[in-house]
Amino acid sequence: MSELDPTPADTGRPRLPRSVGLTALGVAVARAQESLRRDRLFDDPYARAFVDAVGAEAVSSMRTFGSYIALRTALFDDYLLAAARAGLGQVVLLAAGLDTRALRLDWPAGTTVFELDLPEVLEFKEAVLGRATAPAGSTRTVVPADLREDWAPALTAAGFRPEAPTAWLAEGLLPYLTSADNDLLVERVGALSAPTSRLAVEHVNPTTTYKGDVSGFRKMQSSIGAQWRSTQPDPPGWLAGHGWRALDAPTMDELHLRYGRGAELSERTGTGAGGLVISERGA
Template sequence: MSLPSSVGEWVRQQAPAGVSLTAMLIARARAEESDREDALFRDPLAGGFLDAAGLPDGLDRVNDFGGPNFVLRTRYFDDQLLDAAEAGCRQVVLLAAGLDTRAFRLPWPDGTRLFELDLPELLSFKERVIAESEAAPACERAVVRADLRDDWSVPLLDAGFQPNEPTAWLAEGLLMFLRPEDNDRLLARIGSLSPPGSRLALEHVNRAFHQSPDMRAVHRRFALIQASWYATVEDPRAWLAGHGWRARVQPGEDLARRLGRPVPRVYDPEHLGSGRIWLVSAQRATD
């Protein structure tokens, strides 16, 4: 694998590095999906991120296994966020937004305010590419530079977030990269900013998925870019209930079938045994 020298080149280009480089993998999957005639979504900006920085040699092999999840979960979370908007959430917070362009490509109701949180370097790169594209957001969009292991509520409030308004939160492709105690703090903070009517959608994995043979090559590549996984969860419904959310888990194989796609290995219980990617949507419990 020629990854380490290429990563040096990436850093010199001021492109995303370390864990932020994983956002480029998602952009890659979204750009490829957008080219399909039967695309589940169209993300015209995704290709621009890749043109601006590309990917280190060999890293894109991660998408051989993970790519179908990146595509299917994107559509799943698109639908969850639009449902939340329809149910009255006019505030949306994308935690670890990465190169997510939902602010630009989803049909938000008037008055929607969307906040994107991620590490400063990733957001600097993203804003540079978006400025060059001259794309216009379909909502009011704010970018918040924050480390989600710290108290990100302060910069979020400074950016105009209203803690008394129902909010749709998304944590996609994030929780496995944080430590379990950081995730508990993250959920506690989300809860303290979520009045009744709020929604939360997230992705996580269980230990058996983390340890599955298919993931070994992925972990080796992630270790080279300092993007190791630290957290798993065995029972996401119970975990979320403990933080005041009523959660529903969407089985990946059902999602693939519903969207008219073959069940990929990354979702297939026959292939993975007890390994699971959790796709979860939750409502703020009222009692």
């Protein structure tokens, strides 16, 4: 099979909430499509279940950025595994959506992966995943929370230990929040982060250019009420202002070359400055 069926395999399956929750399906479609490639950057055996539950056609306009999503996924996969293998035994996925890293990555023994997202998104996710469990020796903990509110008590109640170094990930989240909300979110992350904790983020850099027509994607965002609410021209500098030192911030060109996809620097993927940053908390 080289393409995903755009229609749901079972119309009786759970339904994903609209708005930002629906964009999570578009990311799952990209992961499922990447997993079909012979030269795939990762294998996500769970992504197809989400596609079957809703149907790829629901987010067909997001195919525009499928190549980018595959590269972003690979970068953050590598980041999280490296952090866990370096002794950061807590991983927190902010706005986890339909992320399946807790299930598909080879975590070191003792790793706990916390997934935070809106209750309705997590309910859909759990209904589709069924009895899927984290690899032996690691733990997956789901934490219903609205990241625009004070979510720290829910995270600590679920077993999170602020005194332990943590690997944080904010993927596909910051552009959907206002600049003020982003500042507050990173401040809350910092307050919960022991020295040597790491934080990876994705933001929309307004200097990144798209030579192709992405109007279909913009229209889809508007139709489901999931427009970008903020951009960040200097993500590393912004993080530095909150106490995080950038360790890696590849441009789009560098990201393609790093993962052997230089030939796919397409007109739709974007070029120039990127918004993907991996950083570390100082002492």
